[in-house]
Amino acid sequence: MRFHLTDDQRALRDEVREFTTEEIEPKARDLDRKKEYPSTIFDGLADRRLTGLTLPEEYGGRGEGLVELALMIEELSAGLMSVASTVGLHLGVATVVERFGTEEQRRDFLPEMASFDTVGALGLSEANAGSNKLEMETAAERDGDEWILDGHKQWVTNFFDADYVLTYAKTGPDEDAPHNISAFLVPTDDLDVETVWETLGANSVKSPRVSLSNVRVPDNRLVGEEGEGYVQRGEIHTGVNVPARGVGIARAALEDTVAYTSSREQYGQHIGDFQGVGWKVGKMAERADTARLLTLRAADRADRGRDITREFSMAKINATQAAVDNANEAIQLHGGLGYTTERDVERYLRDAKLLTIAGGPNEGHKNVLAEAVFERHDDN
């Protein structure tokens, strides 16, 4: 068992950390306040092919695995969570094309996706298909060599700057569930925007509700086997980007708090020297480290082709709650300043809260975890 990164992994982490320090951190507060899209940041990530991190090198990607994805996403999320979510979701869509698409689809989409010239967004959730995606109402009907899609998708992150939405739709009767859902690459131009929500956080990248009305999609835009889209989705594990985002926020909150409590003085001493504060900061470090270990364990198992049902849900629950708890504590320990937009810690809390809901609410993951614990006892 190894608890250290390889030289290549450390180099990747340092590369993304440097990028985050130079390109994201100085802009993050402003982008959030102005609700502005971080386009120049994505340009920089694309220049470094980080937008194709996990895609094979033959298609222009960097050929890395899920451990590397988790490391990159942690760094990006420590800078600005919206950047991390956009890249994580984009790579999730690209991975579905890579794993289940035809060779023609791989050639058509992956090089442009690696360079972020073609951007993917995920269209899975709907108004009545939140935690339970099997209740989706969007349907696709075959018409010769085309499909006709009708319905809507909700919370399509990065819709406005994406080129395609990987849209999940029912192609078979309910009694065949979960083998009745297929995935289609639908151009964003074919979808109509219905609602753009004002949100608590994640302000730089919008997640609107969009509708599909009689949208015709050629057969060669069906990705993967007909009826198996939802099941195949369960075989890719780019979802580790969600706990990794939690780790990034938990760590950023810790680092800001260490810096602040080491310099702020009250009663003639640094507030970090009060035992009560020191214990809290220690707890924040414990949360961040636990979250990272659990996330990297899930990613590592996935890279080794092992089942991660138990490990993924554990990481998701732990890391996203760690982000909320650390951000909350960071505000407290920054005192009045922590409550202002002059500091980043209030944004951490607003962004962190999304993570206990998106990617499946933590309550659902607790059910999955409980089931897995009863079913499987090995932990290697």
Ligand SMILES: Cc1cc2nc3c(=O)[nH]c(=O)nc-3n(C[C@H](O)[C@H](O)[C@H](O)COP(=O)(O)OP(=O)(O)OC[C@H]3O[C@@H](n4cnc5c(N)ncnc54)[C@H](O)[C@@H]3O)c2cc1C
């Ligand atoms: C900003 C944002 C961005 C998103 N981006 C995307 C995206 O890009 N693509 C996409 O497809 N989806 C996206 N989502 C959707 C997200 O995955 C869903 O919001 C999430 O799965 C929960 O669905 P819901 O909101 O309908 O909540 P519901 O399923 O209605 O659940 C509401 C609450 O009920 C409780 N609950 C639910 N199930 C259980 C249970 N089994 N046991 C106990 N309590 C339970 C939980 O507290 C939960 O938060 C995004 C959501 C948001 C808010």
